[in-house]
Amino acid sequence: MDILRNIAHQPTNNSKMCEQTLNKSCEFQKKKAEEHSQGPTETSRIITDSATGKCYCRGKVMGKGGFAKCYELTDLATGKVYAAKIIPHTRVSKPHQREKIDREIELHKAxxxxxxxHFYQHFEDKDNxxxxxxxxxxxxxxxxxxxxxxxxxxxxxxxLRQIMSGMRYLHEHKILxxxxxxxxxxxSESMELKVGDFGLAARLEPAGSRRKTICGTPNYLSPEVLNKQGHCCESDVWALGCVMYTMLLGKPPFxxxxxxxxxxxxxxxxxxxPSTLSLPARQLIASMLSKSPQDRxxxxxxxxxxxxxxxxxxEHIPASCCHSAPDFHLSSPTKSFIKKAAAALFGSKKEKAKYYKSLNKLSREEDEIYKLRQDLSNAAIGQPPCSQASEDEKLPAGKSVAVVMEENKQQSRDAVRTIVRGSLGSTEGLEDSSATSTxxxxxxxxxSCLEKMPKASDFPSExxxxxxxxxxxxxxYSNKYGFGYQLSNHVVGVLFNNGTHMSLLSDRKTVHYYADLGQCSxxxxTDVPEQFSSQVTILKYLSHYMEENLMDGGDVTAAVDTSRPPLYLLQWLKSDRALMMLFNDGTFQxxxxxxxxxxxxxxxxxDHLLTYINEERVSTSYSLCTLxxxxxxxELRHRLDYALNMLLQKAD
Structure with a gap:
């Protein structure tokens, strides 16, 4: 109380000091208020779109930018969660600032x-x-x-594949x-990548009138941007090279x-x-980071x-990749196996015995795969070039060439069937015919199909x-051993570089070996001839790899039909857009x-059966006569035309 009393009776000559303190306090409060105005106030936790009447609940901050903050925003009616970019009007009060936001909205929503x-919508209220x-x-x-x-x-x-898919879409629409x-x-939740933040995006202008503004993130700017020569598609490629470098080495190159x-x-x-990077990685980065845009x-x-x-x-990566390196080879015990382990520790003697039996089996399998990997280094099949292995589906699809002809849709089914039969010849002895004749x-x-088939806007109802x-x-794996594949009946085959073929049947106990077309042993x-041990090692390794790491390419399943002759690969061909596979029974994929x-x-x-598996991995099958x-x-015609071109290329 004495202290308070003394303060209350301070001499009047200290009034200036009090005034200064008060002014500083006011300035501080004003600054805090300005900082707070950069984002929604706590009283605006519920946000309403006056045009639609929809109400949203603002959640946690996801990120911050030059003009805005990004928040989780939940639609209170549907529960759908959005990423909301919230820009205070105070941050875009100048005309050029508002124009920038309007340009971003106009560009992104298209x-x-x-x-x-994905851009959903935008709205504003008196604050944001x-x-x-x-x-x-x-x-x-x-x-x-x-x-x-x-x-x-x-x-x-x-x-990078997903980034470039998005980039190609942007560049095709003349957007940088x-x-x-x-x-x-x-x-995303499913580990799919999405290119975002179009605050600096701009439409591609002719070389003479390109934007000369230096904008972007310093470590990713290209030489031509720094030299005020203007942005171009090659500037985005330069930034992509910086991105690749950063992902592999943990820091930007410059x-x-x-x-x-x-x-x-x-x-x-x-x-x-650094030499720690693979040679192909170093070569690709070097080409993308070429000083001259024309060289990229x-x-x-x-x-x-x-x-x-x-x-x-x-084809997919697990969510665990967000915090730890993936293992693309050995799989870990499944959840069901872990449950069995828990049951064994606290269950009956019978359950414990079952658990230890499973554990021993798992250990044997892992030991076998480890041994297979070791044996691969000693397996020598054919004369492969020296380069890294290539696995899984590659390279993006591009635009196909135009369709060849349009014919009268009223052509009768019988006449069409005559055309097809005349083209096929006899079906007998196809397995013994040469790959060339196939x-x-x-x-x-x-x-015949492409020349006679009429145009249509929809698929047949059949x-x-x-x-x-x-x-x-x-x-x-043809750079070392050969080409491996799995059929829909779970048979795994490998066409080796030396021209021989080997199949591991679905029982995983029997191997078929083809030294020549149509001749099978x-x-x-468990009883592999010594001369085939290397090939069986590769066959088993690729079988395990595909089973554990690759996903089925569609929804068509096949029952095991022991009456039909074995199917095996005759030839395959890769272009920059697609993979072609031709089999002994004439199947062409x-x-x-x-x-x-x-x-x-x-x-x-x-007749022929034509099956089309779309982007959603959903299949439809039609007789060729119907088509x-x-x-x-x-959608299908262009792909058929490209497939024919691949066959013609193989024939040449």
């Missing part, structure tokens, strides 16, 4: 691609502008790299992103202790490529580079839904890389 963050975007629960690649430090090459290929970096690549030195290194394209590869050329074609790319026959059938054999998984996996669509032509009595009479949409 984009529709699975690897670009709200942009509702696709919610990516795994945040960004920047967050993943922060936890992981570096990423593996298969992961980098997985992410201009701020490609790890923090702008967002990751990062230094000061910005001036960083810019000098960028202008000179001066950086180091296009997105299509990047995807045909050896880094992608000679290296494994997973290709020739297929070319004749497909030419969907046969028959069982047939097709390739559900494949792995290209077989033996048990083409897998398109980017969208994972597939076209399969197989025998159906005296010839009714036609099909361009």
């Amino acid at each position: 984009l529709h691609h699975k690897h670009i963050v 502008i709200y942009i509702l975007l696709e919610y990516c629960s795994r945040r960004s690649l920047a967050h993943i790299l922060k936890a992981r430090k570096v990423l593996t090459e298969p992961e980098v290929r997985y992410y 992103h201009r701020d490609l970096k790890l923090g702008n690549f967002f990751v 990062e230094t202790t000061n910005l001036k030195e960083t810019y000098r290194c960028i202008r000179e394209a001066r950086y180091t490529l 590869p296009s997105l299509e050329n990047i995807l045909t580079h050896e880094f992608f074609t000679q290296g494994f790319t997973p 290709v020739t026959s297929l070319i004749s059938v497909m030419k 969907n046969l839904g028959l069982n047939f054999l097709w390739v559900t998984k494949w792995v290209d 077989f033996f048990s996996t 083409v897998n398109f890389y980017q969208d994972h669509t597939k076209v399969i032509l197989s025998r159906l009595n005296q 010839l009479a009714s036609g099909c949409p361009d």
Whole structure:
């Protein structure tokens, strides 16, 4: 109380000091209020779109930018969660600032691609502008790299493919992103990558009138941008090279202790490529970080580079990759196995015995796979070139060529059947015919089909839904051993570089060996002739790999039919857009890389069965006669035309 009393009776000559203190306090409060106004106030936790009447609940902050903060925003009526970019009006009070936001909204809402963050809607109230975007629960690649430090090459290929898919869409629509970096690549719940943040994006202008503004993130700027020569598609490719480098090595290529030195290194394209990186990775980064834009590869050329074609790319990666390195080879015990272990520890003697039996089996399997890996180094099949292995589906699909002809849709089914039969010839003895005659026959059938089939906007109503054999998984190890695949009846085959073929039947106990077309010998996996031990090792290893790591390519299943002759691969061919596989019974399959669509032509009595597996892995099957009479949409027609071109290429 004495202290308070003394303060209350301070001499009046201290009034100036009190006034100064009060002024400082007011300034502090004013500054806090301004900082607080940069984002929604606590009283605006419930946000209402006055135009639609929808109410949203604002959640936690997901990120911050130059003008805005990004929040989780939940639709109170539906429970749907969005990523909301909330921009206070106070931050865009100047005309040019508001124009920038309006340009971003106009550009982003016109984009529709699975690897670009989806734009839902925007609205505003008296305080803020709200942009509702696709919610990516795994945040960004920047967050993943922060936890992981570096990423593996298969992961980098997985992410880069998706980034380039989005980039190609943007460039085809004459849009430059201009701020490609790890923090702008967002990751969904299912570990799919989405390119986002179009605050600096701009439409591509002719060379003479390109924007000269230096914008973007310093470590990712290209020499031509720093030199104010303007942005171009090649500037985005440069940034992609920086992204690839950063993912593999944990830091950007031109990062230094000061910005001036960083810019000098960028202008000179001066950086180091450690020998710890694979040779293809070093070569690809070096090409993307070429000083001259004209020397950088296009997105299509990047995807045909050896880094992608000679290296494994997973079709999916687990969410655990957000915090720990994946193991793409050995699988860990399943949840059901763990449950059994728990039951054994606390259950009966019978349960314990069952558990230990399972444990011993698992140990034996892992030991066998380890041994297989060791044996691979000693397996010598054919004369392979020296390069890395290439596994799983590769390279993106591009645009196909135009369709050849349009004919009268009224052509009768009988006349069409005559055309097909005339092209096929006899079905007897096909397994004993040469691969060349099989290709020739297929070319004749497909030419007749494309020349006579009318145009149509829809698929025929017929969907046969028959069982047939097709390739559900494949792995290209031809740089060392051969080409492996798994059929829909779970038979695994390998066409080796020396021309021989080996199949592991679905019982995983029997091996079929083909030294020549139509000549088969077989033996048990427990009694392998010494001269085949290396090939069986490779066969078993690829079988395990595909079973554990690759996903089926469609929804068509096949019952095991022991009455039909064994199916085995005659020839295969890879282009920059698709994989072609030709089998001994005339089955012809083409897998398109980017969208994972597939076209399969197989025998159906005296006709052909054509099956199309779309992007959703859903299949439809039609007799070729039906398609010839009714036609099909361009979606399938273009793929058939490309498949024919691949056959013609193989024939040549």
